[in-house]
Structure formats: C-alpha cells, structure tokens
Amino acid sequence: MSMHLPVRPAWTCAGCGQAWPCLTRKRQLLAEFAGARVSLMLYLSRFFVAACVDMPATTSGTLYRRFFTWPYEPSDGRHSSESAPPGR
Template identity: 35%
Template sequence: MRPLWRCRNCGAEWPCQPARLALLAEYRHDRTALLLFLGALMTEASGQLHQLHPDRRLDLTERFMSWARAR
C-alpha cells in the first residue's frame, strides 16, 4: 500500500516476511537483480515516506536491503 509502504495482506511494513520469502524465491538465481530492484523501491519509498513524515529521518537500508544480501 503506497505511499505508506505496508503490505496489503498483513499490514506490516513492506517488505514483510512473506514478501521477503516470495522475493527470495523469485530472484533465487539472480541476487544482484533482487538488490537492484529493492534499491529502486527503497528510493521510491524514501521519497514517499519523507513526504508523509518530513520531520523524521528515515534509514530504510535494513528494511529494504540488508536482509537480501547473500549470506
């Protein structure tokens, strides 16, 4: 749900755990493409969330990127 960046199914911050699992499965053979996709979405989310909360400093790296890095 944009611009709130919450899951339509569970209401948690997106990407929620089910979304993360689905993305990992979808991009299982191309982790670089997943990270590029998430980076683009993080940039979009940052702009939209900043408009909603201009007084808050948002660091979305953990939420969007850190979990998707190869272990």
C-alpha cells in the same frame, strides 16, 4: 500474483498490514530471484527510492536496512529482531 504488495505512502503490506517488504514477500522475492541477488537488489532499489520520497521523515539508514540488508541475512528473510523472542 502476490497480494503482498506495498501500500503507499505508508509502505505497509496490502496482504498482511506489516511493514513492506513483509516476511511473506521477502520469502517470495528470495524464491523469485534465487541465484540472482544483484537483480534482486536492483529490483529493491526502485522501491527504496520511492519509499525515501514517500517517507522523508524516516532516516535513509532505516530505509536502507529495511530494503537492502535482509537478502544477505542467513535466514529466510527475517530480521534478527523479528525472530528474537520479546525482550531481546
């Protein structure tokens, strides 16, 4: 069982303290749902809805990017801003 679970209502990772899903959890989810991206997106939608309820001051676009864009990035689940050197 993953220790990288969401801590609500802040939606931080219980394992590393980063915004959830953290890089480790993203990698785990990509492995768990390999070849089943639609299932992964349905799984993430459950968390997206809960995060929208828990964080009403956060824009839906921000949460959308946080939960739904990383599985389609050509990397290991890391957002481009996470992999870019500081200052970019």
